[in-house]
Amino acid sequence: MIQKAVLIGINLNISGRERSMDSLEELAMLSETAGAVNAVSVLKNIKRIDPAYYLSMGMLEDIKGLVLSVNADIVIIDASLSPAQENNLSEYFDLNVVDRTRLILDIFAAHAKTAEGKCQVELAMMNYILPRLKGAYMMLSSTGAGIGTRGPGETKLETDRRKVRQKITHIKNKLKLAEKTRLLHRAKRDRQGLPTAAIVGYTNSGKTTLMRNLTGKGEKGEDKLFATLGTKAASIYDNNRGKKVIVSDTVGFIQNLPLFLIESFKATLEETAYSDMLLHVIDPTQKDVLYKSEEVIKTLDEIGVGDKEMIVVLNKIDLLSAERADFLKTKLERLMGKPVVLVSAKTGENKNLLKEKIFELLL
Numbered sequence: 042m043i044q045k046a047v048l049i050g051i052n053l054n055i056s057g058r059e060r061s062m063d064s065l066e067e068l069a070m071l072s073e074t075a076g077a078v079n080a081v082s083v084l085k086n087i088k089r090i091d092p093a094y095y096l097s098m099g100m101l102e103d104i105k106g107l108v109l110s111v112n113a114d115i116v117i118i119d120a121s122l123s124p125a126q127e128n129n130l131s132e133y134f135d136l137n138v139v140d141r142t143r144l145i146l147d148i149f150a151a152h153a154k155t156a157e158g159k160c161q162v163e164l165a166m167m168n169y170i171l172p173r174l175k176g177a178y179m180m181l182s183s184t185g186a187g188i189g190t191r192g193p194g195e196t197k198l199e200t201d202r203r204k205v206r207q208k209i210t211h212i213k214n215k216l217k218l219a220e221k222t223r224l225l226h227r228a229k230r231d232r233q234g235l236p237t238a239a240i241v242g243y244t245n246s247g248k249t250t251l252m253r254n255l256t257g258k259g260e261k262g263e264d265k266l267f268a269t270l271g272t273k274a275a276s277i278y279d280n281n282r283g284k285k286v287i288v289s290d291t292v293g294f295i296q297n298l299p300l301f302l303i304e305s306f307k308a309t310l311e312e313t314a315y316s317d318m319l320l321h322v323i324d325p326t327q328k329d330v331l332y333k334s335e336e337v338i339k340t341l342d343e344i345g346v347g348d349k350e351m352i353v354v355l356n357k358i359d360l361l362s363a364e365r366a367d368f369l370k371t372k373l374e375r376l377m378g379k380p381v382v383l384v385s386a387k388t389g390e391n392k393n394l395l396k397e398k399i400f401e402l403l404l
């Protein structure tokens with residue numbers, strides 16, 4: 042069943058309107074990826090976070106009106122809610138209410154394919170649950186409930202925590218195993234002596250489409266941000282040289298990734314450490330293109346692959362004017378100090394030029 046979603050953007054005093062709008066737009070992409078249809082999205086300016094409902098009563102009434110008028114199935118809030126807030130809101134609207142983190146976890150879970158990807162998601166989920174147990178505990182003790190009620194609550198909580206921690210250890214072991222298997226595969230690939238290029242970039246920038254177009258393999262590029270959790274690889278041939286290069290797809294960057302998901306996201310990028318070069322795909326139709334490109338570079342630096350050879354792939358030029366494309370190319374060249382190639386992964390424009398550059402760089 043397709044769910045009809047009402048999306049609520051949040052503008053706290055500190056965040057600024059433009060950033061909040063940007064975040065809300067990304068939430069809309071994520072929501073579609075999760076399989077929902079976005080009926081309405083509104084931005085709410087918040088002065089003070091309500092401990093029980095996050096939003097003020099007036100806002101809740103507004104949103105309730107929206108929910109009824111579009112007959113929504115779900116409300117997605119662009120914030121991080123406490124378990125209590127989530128419950129209270131669900132009760133108030135009489136439907137499922139999820140926050141940004143839960144939405145991302147849902148997408149991770151739905152799209153994880155490899156053993157390793159699945160472990161990563163499970164781990165992230167457990168890490169999500171653990172502090173929420175603490176939240177539940179704090180709720181319990183702050184109600185000032187009597188001695189008799191608090192004791193058993195604490196005990197149960199300790200058991201829950203222990204269970205979650207055991208689960209985390211178990212998953213970490215499974216992950217190590219999955220990693221070993223992958224290393225084995227990689228060793229096999231390396232023995233063939235084939236150079237490799239890893240595709241990185243923001244969600245929806247066109248990584249999977251590019252991969253498919255370059256290699257004639259990979260997944261059908263969908264408007265689903267996480268069509269590619271886990272590692273995918275295929276090869277491209279240079280007919281003139283009679284040479285082969287392996288290209289691998291990676292999971293996309295998310296602009297407002299919750300802090301605790303950053304480590305598991307980075308882990309998904311570790312594969313890039315074994316590649317000989319990076320293809321950094323950029324979608325010029327997204328907002329803050331230059332800022333986002335810098336964020337990608339920063340993260341690559343953090344995981345220790347910042348000094349790898351790189352081609353910046355300015356994608357979706359079929360949607361750009363020639364002037365705008367030229368302008369961005371110059372800017373990006375200056376910003377990154379790397380070669381920039383304009384392509385359209387969709388139409389295949391300049392595909393061969395990009396292939397040529399890849400082979401030039403690697404051989």
Ligand code: GDP
Pocket residue numbers: 242243244245246247248249250251261262263264265266267268269293356357358359360384385386387388
């Ligand atoms: P990924 O998340 O980076 O893997 O992005 P996808 O490859 O899934 O593409 C995201 C969306 O952008 C899909 O709807 C693609 O059809 C679209 N897309 C990708 N490349 C191009 C392009 O060069 N031009 C246009 N117009 N759309 C593109």
Ligand code: MG
Pocket residue numbers: 248249250266267268269293
């Ligand atoms: Mg993809």
